[in-house]
Amino acid sequence: MYLVLLCFGLLSLVTLLEAKTIIERDVPPPRLTPEDYHRERAAMLRNEANEGLGGDIELTVNETFVNRYLMELKRAELTEGFANPYEFLPARHLFEVLDKINSSLLFHLIRKMPKGGVLHAHDTALASTEVIVKETYRENLWQMGKISDGTVEFLFSRDQPAAGWWEVKDIRSIQGAKEYDESIRRYFSLYEEDPQRAYKSINDVWSRFTKMFFALDPIVTYRPVWESYFRAALQEFYDDNVMYLEFRGVLPQLYDLDGKKYGPEEVVQLYIDVTEEFKATHPRFVGTKFIYAPLRIADNQTAAQYLAIAERLHLNYGDYVVGFDLVGQEDLGRPLVDFADMLLTLPPSLNFVFHAGETNWHGMGTDENLFDAILLGTKRIGHGYALQKHPSLLEDVKRRKICVEINPVSNQVLKLVADLRNHPASVLFKSDFPLVVSSDDPSFWRATPLSHDFYMAFLGIASAHQDLRLLKKLALNSLEYSLMSPPEKSAAQDLFEQLWNEFIDSMVGQIMANENS
């Protein structure tokens, strides 16, 4: 009996102890006091601001003054957008709001700002469509087929290439220059008044892209055009306050009227010559460098030829041809892993700068190009749109300072994201992440060489709180993560500092003048 009571007592004790544990576990912590709450809240917001991209930059008095003006403009557009979300420009397709952006005061300010370099752009989408229109006025340009039905072909030639070809100058004079030029302008741009209707998916854009590319090719690969196109492009980048250009290209064979063909080395030499000539007359431009980037739709034999060219150029033009990449619609091309064994044979001094993860297909082949790019030791990643979906890679990229080349407008036009507020770089902007903002193929969407992308990034992707420090950091990063040699980079950084200070001083003057007028 005592035993039973004892047992019962022990059981009760155990039950009591258990109950106590449950109660202890369930007792919620007390609420914060309002004082602690608001102090803690302010500290969290402050920390977040300091941790963001550019948060380490200290502004001078003059920069602070300009920043105040910049943030007024930014807040005005945010407030208007908040009241009427459909009118918030970064949430809309670029084609629908191009005119509105072009008349935005914030955009004008960004356009004037020295923005450093462009590290992600492609050879035949550098110069605006107006340059193409102008080039079609050259003598000896022939056309077959019609622009209107997409059968058009062009060729420069002294004589009629074959039956069915007409001289462009005759077509233009029959059709009327205004109408003909407008058809050229439309054909060589992805621009559409109703882009949502014209492009249902990424494949629609790429197929138009490819068609345009093939028709454009015989115009621009005419040697005199290639040269003058590149020169005009440099001028446009310069006018957009870009001081350096590191671009990708396929090095197509050029031709002239005498039947001479120009190979990779000659094309590279042409780039170098035009750049030097441009620099001589534009001392605020530090130069161009080239990334050899042939098409990723290639069988092994073709790929081997590409690699041989890459190695040759690396040996002979190592200062200018600073990297290797593969281009073309990533989803439909071969994945990097197909070429990995071949690529690993290239000399380690040849830099890889791979496109990777320009896709929404999470966990599929294209997406996994990110693993390959990193394993191959890529110096930068082109797009890396899907990078965030791989947290371990993201960490790796940050630690190893592999720079991600963000191209906001391109991602929108190519249907990866509709509302740029959903662009994944939004998160990357919240820490000191190695990234640059670039423009990919600006002329195909009637954008400026860099300003439209900076505008979208600053207004649509960054936090409402992020300010001039973010923009300055983006510019500085574009020099820091370029493939210039250390002395070249340091010279470029010095020049940037000078251009930046001149810009700030001139803005201070302008703001003062406006306020006093």
Add this chain to the structure above:
Amino acid sequence: MYLVLLCFGLLSLVTLLEAKTIIERDVPPPRLTPEDYHRERAAMLRNEANEGLGGDIELTVNETFVNRYLMELKRAELTEGFANPYEFLPARHLFEVLDKINSSLLFHLIRKMPKGGVLHAHDTALASTEVIVKETYRENLWQMGKISDGTVEFLFSRDQPAAGWWEVKDIRSIQGAKEYDESIRRYFSLYEEDPQRAYKSINDVWSRFTKMFFALDPIVTYRPVWESYFRAALQEFYDDNVMYLEFRGVLPQLYDLDGKKYGPEEVVQLYIDVTEEFKATHPRFVGTKFIYAPLRIADNQTAAQYLAIAERLHLNYGDYVVGFDLVGQEDLGRPLVDFADMLLTLPPSLNFVFHAGETNWHGMGTDENLFDAILLGTKRIGHGYALQKHPSLLEDVKRRKICVEINPVSNQVLKLVADLRNHPASVLFKSDFPLVVSSDDPSFWRATPLSHDFYMAFLGIASAHQDLRLLKKLALNSLEYSLMSPPEKSAAQDLFEQLWNEFIDSMVGQIMANENS
């Protein structure tokens, strides 16, 4: 002279050393061997798969068998979508592809699967519109104004409420039941054939939402309807293989034909009674719990009244009314910080389960509700769509196991994201993140109580590699992060295990039967 030579010698040495440093710094690491490359690549992909949500679950033989079938269905839709991106269902607006989803084999499988609980849904969007149509057949329902021009009002009353009111049964008989029912069906749903045209921005959806809400209110707050609506909702959740419902509600005043008004306590008691009655006839349903969630558009005096009700219900119905929240369009309502001092006075045992960050406005007031929700000690976060844009908060949420309630379809319909492949939860799915998938207001978009959201999450948001383990984990999380008491939770988990195993066994039988037929 010797001194000069010595100096020169020293200088040369320094130069040499410097050069060596530069060379050393510039010597790139050797490339990997192909063997190392492919081994490392496989390891990285394996690690990523194991680290993903559900990666810790080990499948039984039978589960592996079902998983194989599930992944065949998933891969088939991915492959088709990859070939024709415009036809990939999660990339399109739900309204455009509802029929296609409803005939998808993957969707059918997900519908059959036990999915645990729904932790984020609202009182008057639980039961399908068909239930509303049915309720409008009750006696004593009157209508004023027209459905077609949006002036319609309803009221249950024994007599004509005033001049201008007509009995619904008369209108229905004049207009024809089919046509009238269809107009009801359309009015009480956001469904539109061309959603892109109908809803330009989040504000358009919310304004339609609000209009619908006000017209619906006098129908559902008629006490007999409220009760039968809730009962019908439970049946629909049950039929969708949901075993538990933790829903938010405003506790509106109910009325009846005798002029009696029913206050918060009576509405809560009604929920409890209907649930108990439902459980008695449906032993595979574990119950419902309630989160009191009045409207966030409230002045301080109204808010104080809400808090008083919350405290009263917490005292008297603490087992059933398990949390407090504020609802309504977050962007346009008052931010949490406005109510913080008041909220901090509530007893710490009253759980907060705040909506926060249901926005694309990065760095603006709504976005910063996330800071407040966390500082206020919220147990879960409703939506948290913008959470990723705050890396430090994200870490905090994960460490403190604050569960994020993801509502994919809702985010799409309410214009936060167009292509669900861009939904930020994509990243959260890649680690063992505390999250559940829920449905918010399923009846407003003609979705099932949970299956459409699971389908979108599984096919559109998760990686192509994520499989049955993810789905099982989502179901388990919905019980784990519920606010059931420990014994209730444990009973629910046991029952889930049983339902899950029955589902797996029945699927094995079905797949075998299909293969042998």
